[in-house]
Amino acid sequence: xxxxxxxxxxxxxIPFVLLFVFLxxxxxxxxxxxxxxxxxxxxxxxxxxxxxxRVVSFTFIQAIMSTILALLLGLPGAILFAKLRFKxxxxxxxxxIVPFVLPPIVVVVGFLQMFGSGGIIDSLLMLxxxxxxxxxxxxxxxxxxxxxxxxxxxxxxxxIVSSALERLNPEIEEVAEILGAxxxxxxxxxxxPHIRSAILAASILTFLFCFMSFPIVLALGEGSYMTxxxxxxxxxxxxxxxxxxxxxxxxxxxxxxxxxxxxxLGKDDKGASGPTAYSKTFPxxxxxxxxxxxAGVYLLLILLLSIGPMISxxxxxxxxxKTSLFSLEGFANLGDPTLGGGFVxxxxxxxxxxLATLFSLILGTIFAYTQRSRIRGLPSLTSMMVLLxxxxxxxxxxxxxxxxxxxxxxxxxxxxxxxxxxxxxIGVPFSARAIEIAMSKVxxxxxxxxxxxxxxxxxxxxxxxxxxxxxxLLVGAVFSFAMAIGEMSATIFLATPENFTLxxxxxxxxxxxxxxxxxxxxxxxxxxxxxxxxxxxxFSENGYGGTL
Amino acid sequence: xxxxxxxxxxxxxxxxxxVAVIVVIxxxxxxxxxxxxxTFTVYTYDSFMLWGNDPxxxxxxxxxxxxxxxxxxxxxxxxxxxxNGIISRLVAESENPVADVVIGIxxxxxxxxxxxxxxxQYTPSNIDLIDDxxxxxxxxxxxxSPFDFGLITVIYKLAEINVTSHPQLENLTLPNxxxxxxxxxxxxxxxxxxxxxFLLSQIAVxxxxxxxxxxxxxxxxxxxxxVQEGWTEAWTKWDSDPTRHLLVSxxxxxxxxxSFSGGVPDTAIAPIHYDGVDYAWMQVExxxxxxxxxxxxxARAFIDYCLTSAVQSHIALNQWMFPANSDVEFDPVFQxxxxxxxxxxxxxxxxxxxxxxxxxxxxxxxxxxMTG
Numbered sequence: 001x002x003x004x005x006x007x008x009x010x011x012x013x014i015p016f017v018l019l020f021v022f023l024x025x026x027x028x029x030x031x032x033x034x035x036x037x038x039x040x041x042x043x044x045x046x047x048x049x050x051x052x053x054r055v056v057s058f059t060f061i062q063a064i065m066s067t068i069l070a071l072l073l074g075l076p077g078a079i080l081f082a083k084l085r086f087k088x089x090x091x092x093x094x095x096x097i098v099p100f101v102l103p104p105i106v107v108v109v110g111f112l113q114m115f116g117s118g119g120i121i122d123s124l125l126m127l128x129x130x131x132x133x134x135x136x137x138x139x140x141x142x143x144x145x146x147x148x149x150x151x152x153x154x155x156x157x158x159x160i161v162s163s164a165l166e167r168l169n170p171e172i173e174e175v176a177e178i179l180g181a182x183x184x185x186x187x188x189x190x191x192x193p194h195i196r197s198a199i200l201a202a203s204i205l206t207f208l209f210c211f212m213s214f215p216i217v218l219a220l221g222e223g224s225y226m227t228x229x230x231x232x233x234x235x236x237x238x239x240x241x242x243x244x245x246x247x248x249x250x251x252x253x254x255x256x257x258x259x260x261x262x263x264x265l266g267k268d269d270k271g272a273s274g275p276t277a278y279s280k281t282f283p284x285x286x287x288x289x290x291x292x293x294x295a296g297v298y299l300l301l302i303l304l305l306s307i308g309p310m311i312s313x314x315x316x317x318x319x320x321x322k323t324s325l326f327s328l329e330g331f332a333n334l335g336d337p338t339l340g341g342g343f344v345x346x347x348x349x350x351x352x353x354x355l356a357t358l359f360s361l362i363l364g365t366i367f368a369y370t371q372r373s374r375i376r377g378l379p380s381l382t383s384m385m386v387l388l389x390x391x392x393x394x395x396x397x398x399x400x401x402x403x404x405x406x407x408x409x410x411x412x413x414x415x416x417x418x419x420x421x422x423x424x425x426i427g428v429p430f431s432a433r434a435i436e437i438a439m440s441k442v443x444x445x446x447x448x449x450x451x452x453x454x455x456x457x458x459x460x461x462x463x464x465x466x467x468x469x470x471x472x473l474l475v476g477a478v479f480s481f482a483m484a485i486g487e488m489s490a491t492i493f494l495a496t497p498e499n500f501t502l503x504x505x506x507x508x509x510x511x512x513x514x515x516x517x518x519x520x521x522x523x524x525x526x527x528x529x530x531x532x533x534x535x536x537x538x539f540s541e542n543g544y545g546g547t548l
Numbered sequence: 549x550x551x552x553x554x555x556x557x558x559x560x561x562x563x564x565x566x567v568a569v570i571v572v573i574x575x576x577x578x579x580x581x582x583x584x585x586x587t588f589t590v591y592t593y594d595s596f597m598l599w600g601n602d603p604x605x606x607x608x609x610x611x612x613x614x615x616x617x618x619x620x621x622x623x624x625x626x627x628x629x630x631x632n633g634i635i636s637r638l639v640a641e642s643e644n645p646v647a648d649v650v651i652g653i654x655x656x657x658x659x660x661x662x663x664x665x666x667x668x669q670y671t672p673s674n675i676d677l678i679d680d681x682x683x684x685x686x687x688x689x690x691x692x693s694p695f696d697f698g699l700i701t702v703i704y705k706l707a708e709i710n711v712t713s714h715p716q717l718e719n720l721t722l723p724n725x726x727x728x729x730x731x732x733x734x735x736x737x738x739x740x741x742x743x744x745x746f747l748l749s750q751i752a753v754x755x756x757x758x759x760x761x762x763x764x765x766x767x768x769x770x771x772x773x774x775v776q777e778g779w780t781e782a783w784t785k786w787d788s789d790p791t792r793h794l795l796v797s798x799x800x801x802x803x804x805x806x807s808f809s810g811g812v813p814d815t816a817i818a819p820i821h822y823d824g825v826d827y828a829w830m831q832v833e834x835x836x837x838x839x840x841x842x843x844x845x846x847a848r849a850f851i852d853y854c855l856t857s858a859v860q861s862h863i864a865l866n867q868w869m870f871p872a873n874s875d876v877e878f879d880p881v882f883q884x885x886x887x888x889x890x891x892x893x894x895x896x897x898x899x900x901x902x903x904x905x906x907x908x909x910x911x912x913x914x915x916x917x918m919t920g
Contacts, residue, residue, distance in 0.1 A: 039661070039662065049912070050916055051912060051915045051916055051919055054919045054920070055919065058919070112784075112785075112788075113788075116788075116789070117789050117791055117792075118788050118789040118790050118791065132790075133791055134789070134790070134791040140774070218739070218777050219776075219777055219781065222774060222775045222776070223736045223738075223775030223776075223918050224770065224771070224775070224918045224919055225919070226915075226919060234738045234739075236636065237632040237633065237636065237738065237739065238632070238660070238738070238907075238908065238911070239635070239636075239639075239660055239661075239662040239663075240908070321787075321788075322808075338604060340603065340604050351574075351578055355571075355575070358571065399636070399640060402637075402640040402641070403640050403643075407640060407641050407643050407644045408643070408644070410644060412640075412641050412644070412646055413584050413586075413589070413646040414582065414583070414584045416578075416582065458560040458561060458564075459560055461560070462560040462563065463560075492628050492629070493629075493633075493637075495627075495628070496625055496627070497625055497626060498582055498584070500628075504628055507594075507628050508594055508626075508628055510780055510784075511594045511595050511628070511780050512594070512595045512598045512599065512603070513780070513783075
């Protein structure tokens, strides 16, 4: 084996080593200690408990229902955005994708104020009906949880499915049309088979997110509805480490099965959708009246669901419920450099987020290579590893990072490097996927030409491959950054006041009824996300759907 | 790019090196700027002493004198969690503790073996500033000493209901409360100390006074009562939802309301009533010495300092709890609060051994009802 080969293997192994040290090892050590030494319940006691059984079945059922709802609401949008041209499409799409990266606490507050009893819609209905009593409450219990999950995950369907549609060669459809196929037949026979694996991929990701859901269920579940992750937190807080570890183990096993399925589906997809020279879109005016109305109603409905909670965030940023006055104090607080103010968290958010983005792009790029590697088993291992950060209990991970890394290294009084690591990990699934898809579009002939013209590996990487996958890098970067600044579960456990991020200060401020400060911080997060998405819309002409 | 002149490419190695150098410099700068000198560290929960007029300077006001006397910087680290979360952190850090003192461990949490395992027993030299009854209500073994205390009770919004519209509020029994549970917001006993206190109150009344099965009450109200995650969420829900008039909260809430709305409280208290007597659960929050902390001598002095009026006199108006030190006088606004003398304490009905033995079972039974 020559030296170059060794260097190549060394580089390819970096993300695996990092994921092993910062994800597998901490989690495994928590699980091992909890299962073997406790204190608390044993694995079999946990399995045997009626509460565990209910929690596991609720976790499954709500995840399935949320996935179905997100699919039903997201699919028409995906087709609409892939096939129709209309004014403002770029901005509407950017707005619709924002929910995916909002911190859960922002979603919860927005949801309650929009859809909850006494919220904006309920107040309107009460006014119209002249009722003294609350009429609707879509922000609590089963309904609330599933709606909030749909809100979160519709963007996944919009992105992934419309990207698959954009990769469908329009000539196939044209031929079908010429041969006399009706619209319905074309949908069933051509479009549906083509986007089937994209739908399944989006469904599995959505299912995984809902399956792992923690803050949403905690906030809207009224104490009666618990996911496994909530129950882990529950057990952990009362020091039943045996139960917490048992549940985390169950969770990981289920995640691995899902990740495996996801990987298999990814394999089937290969080759089915190559790069297309162009994708065909229709102007809105080409639709007939009833379709126009249908599309309009759909857009209105989905905008209400997706943007409604954001509107209430705008209100929360400027309206102080304590004094019942409009005020800009919340924004002023974002410039306050003292420890209680918003400036340090803002700097922290940007700094941690930028570092995490950089690292997750590097890891994602290497993963994209290993995913396409010819070494046997490596692509499968990569797919599993890439999905792992989404399927491991964030609380278990944070606790594991604390006991295996922060405390032995004396980092626990200022554990910011660990926060960056945790934020990097949750970005990797997105950067790796975006970059891998971009790579699959690169014409291999270009790479071979670079090789035959004598470019070194680095030259080829920098001047040929990276520019070609730039759109993928950009999308990966934006998603990693957005995931990082929205990260809650691990950061909240690790951070000391010097390390607070904007997302954490929202919790901090709400805890002492500093509503307007929390509102302004939320609005800033939303604004950062919207700007980021508009930037990628500008950069990728045909919609960035193509790279996620 | 024109087809003729190819731009001169820089050496990618230089580019990588330049990026790496910049990243390292930025990281190093951030690392140095935020480098933490070892200081005297106090772990506490997120809202500790932040409810007064000047929360930004409260630490300096309250602990400044101690800093001057001992020439040390006191760092009050408010972690975004409650006391259970702080214990988890102390457990995680027990190999290499960072904190010297912890504030906020209450009379239920201290019954956990793991909580005791991260604390070192210490009897403050000035413990006689505090009533024996408060000390023994918290922890007779002195792992923690009382810092402040409060009563958990039901409160309601006067603008929405009152004893005329709902006469049962005058003598609110738990069965009455079950009937009114569509009005009630409470906190999850797993995640919130007022929520857990309310659960124990309910268990004490049913099991010890009424001699009935406590689980029946929760079966009756399940799906009707609004259980929020924590006190803040519950308060926000209660405050914003016009259909939820009742809240499980602290008996000092009307005093807080009066203080901030200028004189008259907008909320009233309805203690749990049974057979001619009003009852409430007392939560005592303690301060304790972290085992193997970096500055044990200073930590003992700090605990002593916290029991003196220098700290205790700030508790009422910044923490809205009763100071543990009984010599401290209250602000007049505390006339609207529920005082320990006004009620019979439910804590007396449940011994600490009984709670320690049964807490897990009770919570499991609660879960079994609420998830069923």
